[in-house]
Structures are given as C-alpha cells and as structure tokens.
Amino acid sequence: MPLIGSRTLEAPMAENKEKINELQAVRETRRAQTLTEGEHLSAVVALAKLVGDFGSSLDLDQIFANVAEGIREHVAYDTFAILLLDELGQQLEFRFAVGFPDKVVHNWRFGLGQGIVGTAAQNREVIRVDDVEADSRYISATDIRSELAIPLVVKNRTIGVLDVGRRTKGHFTDGEEQLMRFLARRVANGIENARLYESVRSQSSMLALINEVSRELTSILDSEKLLRRVAExxxxxxxxxxxxxxxxxxxxxxxxxxxxxxxxxxxxQKGGFALGQGITGTVAAQRQAIRVPNVHLNPLYRQCGHDVEVRSELCVPLVFEDRLIGVIDLESTEYNAFSEQHEQMLVTLAAYVAVALENARLYERVREDERRLEEDLDTARQLQIGLLPKVAPETEGLEIAFAYEPARQLGGDFYDFMHCKDGKFAVAVGDVAGKGAPAALFGALAMGTLRARVSESDCSPASMLQEMNRHMLQPEIDNRFVAMAFGIFDPEEKTLTLANAGITRPVLVRDHKVVEIAIEGVPLGLLPGSTYDERTLQLQTGDFVIFTSDGITEAQDTHCEEFSQRRMEALLAGSTERSAQQLADELMDASRAFALGTPPELHDDRTVVVLKVR
Known part of the structure; x- marks a missing residue:
C-alpha cells in the first residue's frame, strides 16, 4: 500500500487573535484539571498493573485493549493507536486502534518523517499538538483537534509509536504526557518481550515441524499426497x-x-514460467527467496489462475544437490503478511521438501519404467507364446503332447516340432541358461536358427547340433548357452535318432520300466568345434519317450530337497495306460506340487514333451 503523503496546509495570512486567546483559555482550564501528586502516583500504579499483563500473556490484542480501556480513566481520548515499524524499519503500520475508520487501520502506512506519528518515530521525540489544523505535519485520518504521539523505544531502537487524539483543542496536559510517556516505556518493553517469547516459541514449533517433516515426508512417495501434506x-x-x-x-x-x-x-493451473519470468521464475533463476510485502508495487508479479485478490507473496527455491527442483510459493490477501521469520522457516523446510520431492520423482520414474517394462514383457510373452507350438502336431506313428510353465513372464525353455523334407519328423527341447527376458530372447534365436537349418538340411541330429553350436557362438553373448536335445523320428522304421547338447537325459518307458537314454554333449554356444554323438532307438507300440528340462527334476521343496530323477521315474513307471497328454500333465503337476510354498526365485522354467508310439 502506498505511503500516506503529508498534508499541505495553506498558511494563514494573519494571526487570528481570537483563536489564540481561545486556545490559551483552554490551556488554563486544562492546567486547573492537572492531577495532584497523589493522583498521579495512583495512575502510575494502575498503569503499571495494566502493562504487567505483558509478562503473562501472548495475546497482545487483548492486552492492548485492556491498556486502551484502562488509560481512559486517567487520560481522556477519542482515538488511541499503537503503530509498529515493519521489519525493514521503514513504515509504521497500525497494530491496534480505537476510534479510527477500518480503511485507515487496514490500508494506511506512515513512512518515517510522514505525519505526526512518522515524525515522532524518526526523531524519537514526543510530539504534543494542541491544534492539529495548525500543524503542517498532520495527516487527517479522523476529526481530532489535539494529538499526543510518543515513540516506543527499546534499547535505543524505535519499534513504533503510541498515539492518542482528542476532538477538543489543547486537550493534553503535562501530567497526561508524563503518564503516556510512562505507559509508552512499559508498552515498548512488553512488546519486545512478547516478540522474543513468540520468536522462541516459533523456533520451537519450527524445530518440532522439521523433525516431523524429516520423519514423515521422506516416506511419502506419491507426489500428490506429498505436496498436500507439505501444504498442511x-x-x-x-x-x-x-x-x-x-x-x-x-x-x-x-x-x-x-x-x-x-x-x-x-x-x-496449466502452463508455467521461464527462468527470470515473474516472481517464481526469478526465484528459480537466482535460487534465492523473494518476499514481497505489496505485490502491486512489484513489477515481477504475475496473476495466476485463481480469482484471489493477492496482496503479498513469499516464494522460496527448492534445490537438491545444487540442482533446481522447483519453487514453493505462498500468497496472501493481506499486505505484508509474511515476515522475515516466515521466510527463514520456509527456506529451512524447502530443503527437506526438495529431498522428499526428488525421492517421489525417482519413485514415479521407477514405477513408470516398471510399467513400461511390464508392457514390454507382456508383449514379449505374447511373441514367445506365438513362437512356441500351441497344439501338438499330428504325425504318423506318434501321439505327441507337451506341458510348459515359465518361472517368470518369460521363460528360457522352448520346444518345437517340425516335419523334415524326407517325411521324417523332428522334435527339439531346449533350456537356455538363466531365466526371464534375456533367456527368452536367446531361446527365440535358437528356435529361429533350428527351424532354418531343418528346412535346409537332411535333419541329422549330430550335424544339426554341430551347426547350431557354430551359429550360437556368433553373437558372442557372455554367459549364455543352450542345452538342447534333438531327435528325428522315422515313421516307417519306428526309430528315433537322438543327439544331446547338455540337457537332462531323455527317458524311455517300456513295459513299466524306465530307462535313461545315455547320450550327452556340450551345450550349444559354449565351446567352438564341439561334436555330438547320435543314438538310434528301435521303438515299439506303446513306448513313451519323455524329454524334460531340469526345472522338473531339480524343483525343490521347503526343505531344499529336489524332486529328483528317482521320483520322476517312479511316477513314469505306472504310465503305460495313460495318454501322452495325461502323462505330460501329471508330471508337470507333480513337480509343481512338490515345490509348493517355496520362494518364486527358486523356481525354474519347466518343460515336458512326451512321445507315445502308436
């Protein structure tokens, strides 16, 4: 709010003898009414009791009201005001007032040297005016004729002015001035003590709040909830x-x-501000707090997307490890609503808020990355499912079945069935080292390579694995290799020729007897120049040949005991009357049930492929 300018009075052209005589008569009358020494002492004691309340209460408004009412018994007045200097010590503002219009109390400010009260504050001297209309310093706020302004001074520092006015001329006497001087000293000390007490209490509240902030805000990872809590x-x-x-x-x-x-x-509110634009942009650019007592006098002020009539503003930067995070901005409908202490408190809080915001931002970024990864994994899972056979193929002389269960969304196990050019039928079961997306991608590479080679070659299992090994070494991916069994079934001869590159040995079930097919080899993509053996089985009607990944036999229970080859063989021994699919499902169910209750990280991909000779 602009400072009130001094009133300029037109100088009288000549002395008005009648008015001077009238004023002297008033003075004589007031001298006759001067308090006796005893009355003066009694008034001092009463006033001392009034201002003694400063030490026992922080409600300055109530204390000022009591003082204003109590002094009226000894010093009659029509207006009473306590004006205090702002934090910069440049303007007097009404802190308490009686008899003044509301617009004056809320909107007027007096600079040092302006008006009678401004002059009293600047010169640190009592000013008693018998007729304000004859004093050029007077600024008319009411219809008073007499005014007494006494500076409030603490430790040689002016903090405000105590001012009383009366509608009659020459009203205030020497004795009343002495009483008001006494009252002003006590009021000044009381205000300073209350301010100190309030400062200590505010600091205590601030420390308690900082402790609460440090414990609470860093645990809130949702930015909307975090900022609402900061506001509270x-x-x-x-x-x-x-x-x-x-x-x-x-x-x-x-x-x-x-x-x-x-x-x-x-x-x-949409949009924003560039660095250096508006109060918030300037705070961000300078990384320093800005406190604006009156936004209408600050050219940086910008009205934002609300209809609140803002009069003052406080904005502080949010900085984390010398990196700008943002700003906190407070606005008030009152002029000069934010103090230096408010600024210090908000700056301190902002450091904790910046850390909490950075934590929330990182969490949201991680959550968004996880969401995207989840979407990518779901897409990859759909692609992997698309690569794996969905139904068992029909082929002469064989009933084919499979069961598949990845440990995660994506698995490193794979299986495939292919028809060769010479009428034979190829089957493959693979297990990539590791789990998850990398294993699935490497498995997809192996399947693609296998399908391309089967369509181009004579389907010899040993040569197929040797060619696969050479191809899988080319990507030079560390710690990635593929264990795989590959077999060719000849429906005319009812033979199955097998080669093995390090996967669990297949088993043959015939007449309730279970026999491991002893054939082994080096996993694909592990060693260059690896060669592989072949073994040909003469099959009979009713025979089962079962391929499994190690996730079946190595499944662990809660005591870390494995399902094992022994348990699998015991289950398979009674399988001659079952269909191929029944056997595949039963084996998968048994392995899964065995591992029930164990942590997911101990699970491995599980694959079962069953061939039943017809």
Missing part, C-alpha cells in the same frame, strides 16, 4: 490463502504448475 504442515506455521508448488522441467526449460491450493481447495 506449512499452514501450521505460516498463514496463507494460496499455496503453489512449481517443478522445473528440463525438457521444456520452464517451471510447470504442479500443485495449487486456494483457500485449501485444489485447483489446476
């Missing part, structure tokens, strides 16, 4: 009507409106 915590120490947080966007190079409250209600 700040409100406990600093009164505001509008609360805003703007966060810095590196990509757009602007401060973006992120969270806003007006009278504790959420509203959405």
């Amino acid at each position: 915590l700040v409100k406990r120490l600093i009164d505001y009507q509008v609360f805003s947080v703007m966060l810095w966007c590196d990509e757009e190079q602007i401060l973006e409106h992120t969270f806003q409250l007006a009278f504790d209600k959420r509203f959405v």
Whole structure:
C-alpha cells in the first residue's frame, strides 16, 4: 500500500487573535484539571498493573485493549493507536486502534518523517499538538483537534509509536504526557518481550515441524499426497490463502504448475514460467527467496489462475544437490503478511521438501519404467507364446503332447516340432541358461536358427547340433548357452535318432520300466568345434519317450530337497495306460506340487514333451 503523503496546509495570512486567546483559555482550564501528586502516583500504579499483563500473556490484542480501556480513566481520548515499524524499519503500520475508520487501520502506512506519528518515530521525540489544523505535519485520518504521539523505544531502537487524539483543542496536559510517556516505556518493553517469547516459541514449533517433516515426508512417495501434506504442515506455521508448488522441467526449460491450493481447495493451473519470468521464475533463476510485502508495487508479479485478490507473496527455491527442483510459493490477501521469520522457516523446510520431492520423482520414474517394462514383457510373452507350438502336431506313428510353465513372464525353455523334407519328423527341447527376458530372447534365436537349418538340411541330429553350436557362438553373448536335445523320428522304421547338447537325459518307458537314454554333449554356444554323438532307438507300440528340462527334476521343496530323477521315474513307471497328454500333465503337476510354498526365485522354467508310439 502506498505511503500516506503529508498534508499541505495553506498558511494563514494573519494571526487570528481570537483563536489564540481561545486556545490559551483552554490551556488554563486544562492546567486547573492537572492531577495532584497523589493522583498521579495512583495512575502510575494502575498503569503499571495494566502493562504487567505483558509478562503473562501472548495475546497482545487483548492486552492492548485492556491498556486502551484502562488509560481512559486517567487520560481522556477519542482515538488511541499503537503503530509498529515493519521489519525493514521503514513504515509504521497500525497494530491496534480505537476510534479510527477500518480503511485507515487496514490500508494506511506512515513512512518515517510522514505525519505526526512518522515524525515522532524518526526523531524519537514526543510530539504534543494542541491544534492539529495548525500543524503542517498532520495527516487527517479522523476529526481530532489535539494529538499526543510518543515513540516506543527499546534499547535505543524505535519499534513504533503510541498515539492518542482528542476532538477538543489543547486537550493534553503535562501530567497526561508524563503518564503516556510512562505507559509508552512499559508498552515498548512488553512488546519486545512478547516478540522474543513468540520468536522462541516459533523456533520451537519450527524445530518440532522439521523433525516431523524429516520423519514423515521422506516416506511419502506419491507426489500428490506429498505436496498436500507439505501444504498442511506449512499452514501450521505460516498463514496463507494460496499455496503453489512449481517443478522445473528440463525438457521444456520452464517451471510447470504442479500443485495449487486456494483457500485449501485444489485447483489446476496449466502452463508455467521461464527462468527470470515473474516472481517464481526469478526465484528459480537466482535460487534465492523473494518476499514481497505489496505485490502491486512489484513489477515481477504475475496473476495466476485463481480469482484471489493477492496482496503479498513469499516464494522460496527448492534445490537438491545444487540442482533446481522447483519453487514453493505462498500468497496472501493481506499486505505484508509474511515476515522475515516466515521466510527463514520456509527456506529451512524447502530443503527437506526438495529431498522428499526428488525421492517421489525417482519413485514415479521407477514405477513408470516398471510399467513400461511390464508392457514390454507382456508383449514379449505374447511373441514367445506365438513362437512356441500351441497344439501338438499330428504325425504318423506318434501321439505327441507337451506341458510348459515359465518361472517368470518369460521363460528360457522352448520346444518345437517340425516335419523334415524326407517325411521324417523332428522334435527339439531346449533350456537356455538363466531365466526371464534375456533367456527368452536367446531361446527365440535358437528356435529361429533350428527351424532354418531343418528346412535346409537332411535333419541329422549330430550335424544339426554341430551347426547350431557354430551359429550360437556368433553373437558372442557372455554367459549364455543352450542345452538342447534333438531327435528325428522315422515313421516307417519306428526309430528315433537322438543327439544331446547338455540337457537332462531323455527317458524311455517300456513295459513299466524306465530307462535313461545315455547320450550327452556340450551345450550349444559354449565351446567352438564341439561334436555330438547320435543314438538310434528301435521303438515299439506303446513306448513313451519323455524329454524334460531340469526345472522338473531339480524343483525343490521347503526343505531344499529336489524332486529328483528317482521320483520322476517312479511316477513314469505306472504310465503305460495313460495318454501322452495325461502323462505330460501329471508330471508337470507333480513337480509343481512338490515345490509348493517355496520362494518364486527358486523356481525354474519347466518343460515336458512326451512321445507315445502308436
């Protein structure tokens, strides 16, 4: 609010003898009414009791009201005011007033040297005016004729002015001035003590709040909940009507409106400010707090997306490890609503808020990355399912079945069935080292390579594995290799020729007897120049040949005991009357049930392929 200018009175052209005589008569009358020494002492004691309340209460408004009422018994007045200097010591503002219009109390400010009260504050001297209309320093706020202004001084420092006025001329006497001087000294000391007490209490509240912030805010990872809680915590120490947080966007190079409250209600504001634009942009650019007592006098002020009539503003930067995070901005409908202490408190809080915001931002980034990864994994899973056979193929002389269960969304196990050019039938079961997406991708590479080679070659199992090994070494992917069994079934001869590159040995079930097919080899992609043996089985009607990955036999229970080859063979021994699919499902179910209750990280991909000779 602009300072009130001094009133310029037109100098009288000549002395008005009649008015002078009238004023002298008033003075004589007031001298006759001067307090006796005993009455003066009694008034001093009464006033001392009144101002003694300063030491026992922090409600200055109530104390001022009591003082104003109590002094009226000894010093009659029509207006009473206590004006205090602002934090910069430049303007007097009404702290308590009786008899003044509301617009004067709320809007007027007096600079040092302006008006009678401003002059009293600047010169640190009592000013008693018998007729304000004859004093050029007077600024008319009411219809008083007499005024007494006494500076409030503490430790040689002016903090304000005690001012009383009367509608009659020449009203205040020497004795009343002495009483008011006494009262002013006590009021000044009381105000200073109350301020010190309030400062200590505020610091205590601030420390308690910081402790609460350090414990609470860092555990809130949702940014919306975090900022709402910050608004609630700040409100406990600093009164505001509008609360805003703007966060810095590196990509757009602007401060973006992120969270806003007006009278504790959420509203959405789009857009933002560049560095150096407006109060918030300037705070972000300079990384220093800005406190504006009157936004209408500050050219940086920008009205934001609300209809609140803002009069003062406080904005502080949010900085984490010398990196700009954003700003916290408070706005008030009152002039000079934010003090230096408020600024210090908000700056301190901002350091903790910046850490909490950075934690929340990192969490949201990780959560978004996880969401994208989840989507990517789901897409990859669909692709992998698309690569694996969905139904068992029909082929002469064989009933084919399979069961498959990845340990994660994506698995490293694979299986495939292919028809060869010469009418034979190929079957493959593989197990890539590791689990998850890398294993699935390497498995997809192996399947693609296998299908291409089967369509081009004579399907010899040993040569097929040798060629696969050479091809799988080419990507030079560390710690990735494939264990795989590959077999060719000849429906005319009812023979199965097998080669093995390090996967669990297949088993043959015939007449309730289970026999491991003794054939082994080096996993694909592990050693260059590896060669592989072949073994041909003469099969009979009713025979089963079962291929499994190690996830079946190595499944562990809660005591870390494995399902084992022994348990699998015991289950297979009674399988001659079952279909191929029944046997595959039963084996899968048994392995899964055995591992029930164990942590997911101990699980491995499980694959079963069953060939039953018809």
